[in-house]
Amino acid sequence: MLEIAGVALLPAWPVFLSFVAAGLALNIVPGADMTFIIASAARGGRRDGVIAALGVGAGALVHIVAAVLGLSAILASSPAAFEAIKWLGAAWLLWLAVSLLRSGGAAADGPRPPQSSWRLFRAAMLVNILNPKVALFFLAFLPQFVDPAAAAPALQILCLGLWFDLAGTLVNIGVALVAAGAADRLRHIGWLGRVARWLAATAMGALAVQLALASRRQA
Numbered sequence: 433m434l435e436i437a438g439v440a441l442l443p444a445w446p447v448f449l450s451f452v453a454a455g456l457a458l459n460i461v462p463g464a465d466m467t468f469i470i471a472s473a474a475r476g477g478r479r480d481g482v483i484a485a486l487g488v489g490a491g492a493l494v495h496i497v498a499a500v501l502g503l504s505a506i507l508a509s510s511p512a513a514f515e516a517i518k519w520l521g522a523a524w525l526l527w528l529a530v531s532l533l534r535s536g537g538a539a540a541d542g543p544r545p546p547q548s549s550w551r552l553f554r555a556a557m558l559v560n561i562l563n564p565k566v567a568l569f570f571l572a573f574l575p576q577f578v579d580p581a582a583a584a585p586a587l588q589i590l591c592l593g594l595w596f597d598l599a600g601t602l603v604n605i606g607v608a609l610v611a612a613g614a615a616d617r618l619r620h621i622g623w624l625g626r627v628a629r630w631l632a633a634t635a636m637g638a639l640a641v642q643l644a645l646a647s648r649r650q651a
Contacts, residue, residue, distance in 0.1 A: 442588060464639045468556060474614075482605055489601035495567045514564050
């Protein structure tokens with residue numbers, strides 16, 4: 433397997449391939465991240481969808497580094513920290529849902545001028561960062577594939593996390609391109625745009641409620 437100075441960066445091939453398969457299956461499961469990406473692509477086109485996907489990937493990178501440094505373990509063991517992040521995340525998702533509804537009107541059903549790249553990137557990052565279940569997911573998922581005899585297990589966790597994030601970002605970019613293409617083809621149907629916006633806002637709101645009701649044992 434890949435090594436640097438005799439230190440294995442990844443587990444043995446059979447374990448790594450099982451990790452790749454499990455990671456791909458998990459990356460295609462819809463959640464708050466994918467909902468935000470689809471909504472961004474449908475409203476702003478391919479550019480906004482890709483930026484949102486990159487922002488989500490950057491947010492996941494923060495969780496991966498936290499898992500390597502042990503910060504996720506602190507979150508897992510501290511009810512107060514978990515509750516604080518959980519409610520911040522739920523409030524952020526609700527704010528995004530309200531923003532989708534407030535963007536209604538004739539202008540919202542047609543092509544929109546691109547919004548600030550940094551603003552969209554930051555919003556996508558926060559959707560991911562403010563979900564404590566993502567942090568606990570990486571803490572629980574990545575170590576399962578680390579070689580127990582590894583000289584630097586933290587390094588393997590980092591490399592596995594980077595691979596997972598890369599694969600997830602590519603999946604999300606693909607989803608963004610498909611969503612943007614579908615929106616372009618259907619944009620002339622005015623009522624469909626309004627329905628899509630309401631569905632996206634409802635999904636965001638439902639995910640906010642789900643996060644607010646989540647417990648650490650569910651993560």
